Amino acid sequence: MKAKSFFSRAAAAPHIVWSVMFIVAPLLFVLYYALTDPNGAFTLSNIAALPEYGGTFFLSISLSLIATIICILIGYPMAYFISRAKPSRQPLLLMAALVPMWINLLIRTFSMMAILDDGGLINTLLGTNLHIVGTKGAVIFGMVYDFLPYMILPIYTVMSKMDKRVLEAASDLGCNHFEVLLRVVLPLTRSGIVSGVTMVFVPSISTFYISQKLGGGTFELLGDTIERQFANPDTYNVGAAISLVMMVLILLSMAIMNKFADEDAEGGMLP
Amino acid sequence: MKIVSKLYIGIIYFLLYAPIVVIAVFSFNAGDSTSVMEGVSLRWYSALFEKPELFEALKNSLLLALSSGLLATVIGTMAAVGLARMQKKWMKSSVNAITKIPMMNPEIVTGISMMLLFVFISKNILGNVEVNLGFFTLLIAHVTFNLPYVILSVMPKLRQMDKFLPEAAQDLGCPPWKSFFLVELPNILPGVISGFIMAFTLSLDDFVISLFNGGDNFKTLPVLIYNYTKKPVKPDIYALFTLIVITILLLLVLSNLASNRDERRKARAKK
Numbered sequence: 001m002k003a004k005s006f007f008s009r010a011a012a013a014p015h016i017v018w019s020v021m022f023i024v025a026p027l028l029f030v031l032y033y034a035l036t037d038p039n040g041a042f043t044l045s046n047i048a049a050l051p052e053y054g055g056t057f058f059l060s061i062s063l064s065l066i067a068t069i070i071c072i073l074i075g076y077p078m079a080y081f082i083s084r085a086k087p088s089r090q091p092l093l094l095m096a097a098l099v100p101m102w103i104n105l106l107i108r109t110f111s112m113m114a115i116l117d118d119g120g121l122i123n124t125l126l127g128t129n130l131h132i133v134g135t136k137g138a139v140i141f142g143m144v145y146d147f148l149p150y151m152i153l154p155i156y157t158v159m160s161k162m163d164k165r166v167l168e169a170a171s172d173l174g175c176n177h178f179e180v181l182l183r184v185v186l187p188l189t190r191s192g193i194v195s196g197v198t199m200v201f202v203p204s205i206s207t208f209y210i211s212q213k214l215g216g217g218t219f220e221l222l223g224d225t226i227e228r229q230f231a232n233p234d235t236y237n238v239g240a241a242i243s244l245v246m247m248v249l250i251l252l253s254m255a256i257m258n259k260f261a262d263e264d265a266e267g268g269m270l271p
Numbered sequence: 272m273k274i275v276s277k278l279y280i281g282i283i284y285f286l287l288y289a290p291i292v293v294i295a296v297f298s299f300n301a302g303d304s305t306s307v308m309e310g311v312s313l314r315w316y317s318a319l320f321e322k323p324e325l326f327e328a329l330k331n332s333l334l335l336a337l338s339s340g341l342l343a344t345v346i347g348t349m350a351a352v353g354l355a356r357m358q359k360k361w362m363k364s365s366v367n368a369i370t371k372i373p374m375m376n377p378e379i380v381t382g383i384s385m386m387l388l389f390v391f392i393s394k395n396i397l398g399n400v401e402v403n404l405g406f407f408t409l410l411i412a413h414v415t416f417n418l419p420y421v422i423l424s425v426m427p428k429l430r431q432m433d434k435f436l437p438e439a440a441q442d443l444g445c446p447p448w449k450s451f452f453l454v455e456l457p458n459i460l461p462g463v464i465s466g467f468i469m470a471f472t473l474s475l476d477d478f479v480i481s482l483f484n485g486g487d488n489f490k491t492l493p494v495l496i497y498n499y500t501k502k503p504v505k506p507d508i509y510a511l512f513t514l515i516v517i518t519i520l521l522l523l524v525l526s527n528l529a530s531n532r533d534e535r536r537k538a539r540a541k542k
Contacts, residue, residue, distance in 0.1 A: 012353025012366065014346050015418065019369045022415045026384035027372070033387055078283050081276035093280065095527070100287055102519050104476055106496050107512045111290035114297065114509075119306045121293055148287070198375075206377030209478075213500070223379055230383050230483060233390075240387065247380050254375065 030247075033240035038233070046241035053225060053242060060222040061249075063136060064204035067143035068151075071200045072193060074144070075151035079192075080185070082152075083159040094156060101149045108146055109210050116141075116214065134216030142214040143204045150199035158192030159185070194257050202250055222246055291516055298509035305506055315510040325511070328495040332475055335406070335491060339413035340471035346414070347421030347470075348463050352455065354422070355429045373416040382483035385412045389484065404486035412484040413474045420473060421466035428462030429455075 037043045082093045100108060115121045116132040123130055132138050162185070170184045171177075204210075208223030215221070220228075222242065229239025298316070302309030319325060350370075357363045373381050386404070393402040432455065440450035456463070478493035485494055499508050 010353070011349040012357065015350030015353070015370075015422075016366060018346060018415070018418070019366070022385065022388070022411055023369055023372050026381075026388040029387040029391055030380070030384045032391075074283065077279060081280055084276065095523075096284055097287070099520070099523065102472070102476075102523060103291070103516055104478065104493055104496070106478055106493055106500065107294075107515060108290070110500050110504075110508075111294045111512065114293045114305060115290050117306075121306060124306050145286070145290075148283075202375070202377050206379045208379065209497070223377075226379055226383065227482075230386065236387065236390070239383065243380050243383055247376060250377065251375070 030240050030244050033237050034244045037237060046237045049238055050241060050245060053222075056220055056222055056225050057245075059136075059219065060205050063140055063221065064143060064201055067140050067147070067204050068197055068201045070140070070144050071148050071151040072196065075148055075196065076155055076193070079152050079155035079159055080181070082156055083162075090160070094153075097152050098149050100146075101153075105146055106209060109142055109213050112142055112145060113213055133214055134218045136215070136219070138214040138216075139211050139221075142210040143200075143207065146210065147200040147203055150203075151196035154195035154199065155189055155192040158189045162188050190260065194260055197257060198254055201253075205250065206246065291512075294509045295513045295516070298506055298513045300506045300509075303505060305504065305509065315506040316514075318507045319510055319514075322507075324490070324495065325492075328490050328492045331406075331489055332492040335409055335413060336471045336474035339410050339417060339474045340467050342410070343414045343417035343421050343470045344463060344467040347418050347466060348425050348459070350418070351422045351425035351429055351459075352451070355426070370419045370422060374419045378416075378477075378479035379483075381416060382412070382480040385415065385480070386483040404484055405489040408484045408486075409481060409489065409491070412480050413477065416477070416480060417470035417473055420469045421463075424466035424469060425459055425462040428459040432458045 034046055035042060035044070037045065078097065082090060082097065085093055113120065113133065116138055117123075118129070118131060118133065120133075122128070122132070166188070167180055167184060170180045175183065205221075206223045206226075207221065208227045211219070211221040211224055226239050226243055226246075229235040229242065297305050297308070299311045299313070300308055301312040301314065350366075354363055354366060357366075385408075389404060389408050390402045393399045436458070437447075437450045437454050440454045441447060445453065476493070477491075478497060481491050481494050482497065485491060490498075496508075496511070
């Protein structure tokens with residue numbers, strides 16, 4: 001018995017050492033850089049400089065919130081319809097909705113340029129001269145297009161596990177289709193929505209490729225600012241301060257979100 | 272209802288796939304344009320063979336995915352085994368919480384946090400002026416974000432396994448390490464393999480973390496694509512995208528066929 005417990009403790013040891021060195025320590029370095037100047041002396045000036053970026057924070061949060069809400073509005077009915085299809089056809093329908101998850105984000109985002117760009121397909125086909133790329137709408141569109149599958153998957157996972165007899169009971173007791181959806185299905189799938197929201201919101205708020213391409217460089221989001229700061233060693237410290245605040249904001253909102261989810265239900269974060 | 276749901280699903284599929292189809296069509300363009308078809312040719316596909324850096328990057332990506340996937344699978348499987356038997360509750364839950372940080376944090380924060388660690392070590396401990404980012408820093412970064420996925424896919428298999436099996440083996444005189452390889456590993460192997468496949472694909476797909484932790488002398492394919500798409504592109508990049516998407520689709524179909532056959536075999540065995 002002793003030998004076994006020694007073996008099992010040793011088994012987790014490499015991982016524990018690895019996590020401390022490469023997960024915990026790097027985060028401490030973000031804190032360290034946020035609180036020092038390029039020479040390594042303690043300073044609060046990086047934190048004090050943050051209000052300058054208030055507009056960027058506000059823009060990033062609002063664009064990713066709008067994208068997340070649109071993803072719920074589009075993804076929820078999609079998950080619902082797939083879960084109501086013939087059971088034998090569901091895997092294929094779901095698969096078709098999830099294939100984009102496997103395609104690299106750079107490819108998906110850049111392929112949108114082929115359609116939306118000034119000389120892109122929409123303008124060529126319609127013979128118009130619309131400037132879509134460079135608008136905030138285009139960035140929101142990009143976020144929705146890129147991250148919609150991440151909303152569909154967890155909602156579908158929870159829906160397919162739902163006890164169908166509950167729905168039958170509700171309609172037997174006089175609920176119509178819409179009432180069943182609103183008063184039975186929606187509350188039962190809350191945990192799926194919560195995981196979907198985190199899986200869409202977190203990559204949206206921190207993106208820089210979508211805003212670089214579809215935003216056309218006309219405005220900056222948090223991800224762009226951080227990426228720019230880390231391209232130059234002199235501004236690592238400000239970049240670290242922004243990253244730190246963004247991380248704390250995200251972790252806080254995730255903690256609040258999880259309060260809304262049923263604690264025992266797993267939201268199906270993974271396929 | 273039926274027609275509405277079919278129409279809805281159809282429209283979403285159309286929107287999800289339209290940009291990629293447009294890319295694929297224009298990759299066969301005989302002209303230089305990415306919006307006006309001037310005839311059909313394969314010239315942009317043959318143009319890809321004149322880009323040696325492309326094959327270099329592909330080789331780098333595969334090498335990195337394979338090595339980080341293997342290393343993460345070994346460390347992660349050991350960690351899962353150790354965690355499953357860990358006696359101290361607080362230790363177990365804190366290791367679990369730390370492990371999941373890279374899954375919850377925005378990729379850009381994980382990326383810059385590790386970069387700061389490498390920068391600090393090379394500047395203050397190794398005494399280099401320039402930080403030497405390359406294969407090894409990428410390997411460390413990729414193993415770190417792959418570990419939680421490996422652990423999460425091995426854990427359920429450990430839970431399903433009869434806990435008395437390794438104990439029985441040890442009671443019969445089997446040393447712990449031998450009982451692991453002869454009794455436990457065969458039982459959890461499906462989880463280990465799917466963990467590896469997941470780590471491998473995540474590593475191949477990663478762009479944000481690689482951007483911050485790789486250098487000019489070791490570029491992965493997504494980082495190279497990022498550099499390509501900084502400037503206006505020619506249809507050769509579309510040809511590259513098309514080839515990548517076709518490869519992914521083929522792999523997905525193959526893995527689906529394999530798992531279907533597996534399930535059918537299992538169903539037959541049950542009869």
